[in-house]
Amino acid sequence: MKMIMKFGGTSVGDGKKIRHVAQLLKRYHEEGNQIVVVTSALGGVTDRLLENAHLASTKGKVSLVKEFKTELANKHHEAVRDAIDDPNVAKDVLQTLDLRIEELEKALIGICYLGELTCRSIDYISSYGERLAAPIVSGAVRSLGIPSIEYTGGEAGIVTTSDYGNARPLEKTYELVSKRLGCRLESHILVVTGFIGENEDGIITTLGRSGSDFSASILGAALKADEIWLWKEVNGIMTTDPKIVPEAKTIPQISYAEAMELSYFGANVLHPRTIEPAMREHIPVRVKNTFDPEFPGTLVVSEKFQCKHVVKxxxxxxxxxxxxxxxxxxxxxxxxxxxxxxxxxxxxxxxxxxxxxxxxxxxxxxxxxxxxxxxxxxxxxxxxxxxxxxxxxxxxxxxxxxxxxxxxxxxxxxxxxxxxxxxxxxxxxxxxxxxxxxxxxxxxxxxxxxxxxxxxxxxxxxxxxxxxxxxx
Ligand SMILES: Nc1ncnc2c1ncn2[C@@H]1O[C@H](COP(=O)(O)OP(=O)(O)O)[C@@H](O)[C@H]1O
Ligand SMILES: N[C@@H](CC(=O)OP(=O)(O)O)C(=O)O
Known part of the structure; x- marks a missing residue:
């Protein structure tokens, strides 16, 4: 099967979790599947990036940027140590991370001097969460002996409007992604940053908070995937948020329309736009638990396969x-x-x-x-x-x-x-x-x-x- 597998921030929360994710990917790869991975930032990193961007523009203190740089480097270096055994791969990944962290530092210092934070700069800064996660996930896969390449959303072909913070893919995305990723799928596990794309001038944009689900669906539609799997910390789409009602149960099957209504009405288990691209190509979407992979989770399918239950x-x-x-x-x-x-x-x-x-x-x-x-x-x-x-x-x-x-x-x-x-x-x-x-x-x-x-x-x-x- 051709599959898109998206891992959220809790699923790639640290190096040990990324090692677990890489092992899962190895298993599905060895079963003969072609896999594109979409990764979110390590849990909490996007929030920290945004907080520090605001701090830079309001306080203008370069010393705070330096402290944040150390925090980010420590977190991601530790993740490399825990996720990647092969020393050559680890060295390569650390080099990429350090280069990116230096770029980020320069951008934050620029914001300190300018004292202003535009929507475009917010997208640029917040994109680093995923841009630091993808090399680690791809490295963890390579360390298990499977060829893997990492791409930013833009490199993969996701071209968007310039609505910073809420960008939408342009129609040309679907052809571009298929051209750029299609030929590599046979031989590699491809790792793409979720959440981000770029506009027609090559400027980084983001698809909105929790947008990696949407990225996965866009890539799935472009590559005409057989299934899109969204890996989360919960057992699928549940009857309500289990953090509010612990007795909540997994809904085994739900229609595209119902899943869309739920996500628009606050069930943050899915980004609200996730379903649209999958629906246009009739691709089933499965929501699964990273930490209980045998559990079937929820299957989101077209209405015609769906029985009507009054309240789901x-x-x-x-x-x-x-x-x-x-x-x-x-x-x-x-x-x-x-x-x-x-x-x-x-x-x-x-x-x-x-x-x-x-x-x-x-x-x-x-x-x-x-x-x-x-x-x-x-x-x-x-x-x-x-x-x-x-x-x-x-x-x-x-x-x-x-x-x-x-x-x-x-x-x-x-x-x-x-x-x-x-x-x-x-x-x-x-x-x-x-x-x-x-x-x-x-x-x-x-x-x-x-x-x-x-x-x-x-x-x-x-x-x-x-x-x-x-x-x-
Ligand atoms: N109906 C629902 N079913 C499942 N999870 C829900 C629902 N409503 C809200 N949630 C919340 O959505 C979160 C989804 O899992 P999470 O791993 O955080 O996703 P991701 O990292 O991909 O954003 C859970 O923490 C859960 O509390
Ligand atoms: N990292 C981004 C995008 C995302 O999709 O994250 P998650 O999959 O953890 O919701 C965010 O925090 O908004």
Missing amino acids: AVSLIKNVALINIAGAEMAGTVGTVARLFTALAKAGVNIVMISQGSSESNLSFVISESHVESALNALHAEFNREIVKEITSDRNVCVVAVVGAGMAGTPGVAKRVFGALGNSMINIIMISQGSSQYNISFVVREDDAFAAVKTLHDEFELYNGNRIEKQL
């Missing part, structure tokens, strides 16, 4: 805010909503969900907490108390979503959702249901969020894994 999972989006706008003149004033959306789009604000009262005199929507200032400024500038008289925001909220393809056309699901929440004395602040009827989502107070997820997990008996399997 419950998810939670944190770090959001609710914005309310109100004004008696809003009722019947044509174009108010268009002005609102245009103003928000110009300010770069993404809307998570929307609800409009039937009186038309108020409208509520949910956005990411980090966009609140820009949204409020944009709305005040656009309306200036004309038509819209009141604009308020509330940051202490979360969005909960109940997802399942079988909800479409099954009466009574909403009654059960809101009945169960009522019995648990959980107040609903806002409700939204997409016309796809694949999910019902609603806003609750942050303090009620975990209880809401647990209540619904119990109501639909999602802790009872057998029940899901029986209905498949």
Whole structure:
């Protein structure tokens, strides 16, 4: 089989884990599979890179850059020691790492002197997590006697828009990747940095936080892979985040549409865009546990292979805010909503969900907490108390979503959702249901969020894994 295997930051958290990953790869390679590996940064490294980029621009202290350089070098050198036995391979990898760390140091010192951090520089700095991980993963594979080459996303052919921090692949990516990687697949395990690509001028871009899943899917579609495997620290896509409800169970099979709804509604087990490229080529996506490789995990497949289970999972989006706008003149004033959306789009604000009262005199929507200032400024500038008289925001909220393809056309699901929440004395602040009827989502107070997820997990008996399997 031709396979893409993506390993997340927890899976390549340190040298011992990378050694384990290399052994897994050896096993699948020896079974006759052609493998492209997509690696994330070692766990926590992207966060540290971003923190230090911000520190450099605000404090401007070169001594802090030097301290960070030592921290990064120590972490990655230790990983090489633990992951790679062959001394020649280790020497080669250490040389590559040191060169890259020096480049990074220069860039951070530049930011110290300039005192400013552009979106383009943020992408450049944060790309180093994956650019330091890939040589180690590829070296660990070579150390086991298997030829391996490492590529950055751009070198592999991922060409993107210039939307730094949220770049999308251009259509030419699919042909380019196939040309560049296709011919080497037979003889090598290819290791590609997740999360990053480059624009048409060769400038590094990133696909958004947790974007390595998306990279894997792009490469899978380009190479027309038989399967895309996403290796994680959990046993697949589960009925809810096991960190919130420990009784959560693995969902053995789920449709592309359901997996997309879940990821859009906060199940950070998948990057929200992951499914699109796989779906365009009908490639099955498997989510597996790196630390329990025999466990089958979850298979994400096209709808036609999928039985309909009313509710499959419950998810939670944190770090959001609710914005309310109100004004008696809003009722019947044509174009108010268009002005609102245009103003928000110009300010770069993404809307998570929307609800409009039937009186038309108020409208509520949910956005990411980090966009609140820009949204409020944009709305005040656009309306200036004309038509819209009141604009308020509330940051202490979360969005909960109940997802399942079988909800479409099954009466009574909403009654059960809101009945169960009522019995648990959980107040609903806002409700939204997409016309796809694949999910019902609603806003609750942050303090009620975990209880809401647990209540619904119990109501639909999602802790009872057998029940899901029986209905498949
Ligand atoms: N429905 C869900 N199923 C599985 N994991 C979930 C779900 N919702 C949230 N999560 C969280 O997503 C994380 C995914 O695993 P992780 O190894 O961190 O992925 P990656 O490193 O690829 O980003 C887990 O830590 C888990 O707590
Ligand atoms: N390293 C990047 C990209 C990524 O996909 O990471 P992970 O697979 O660990 O979510 C991030 O932290 O956002």
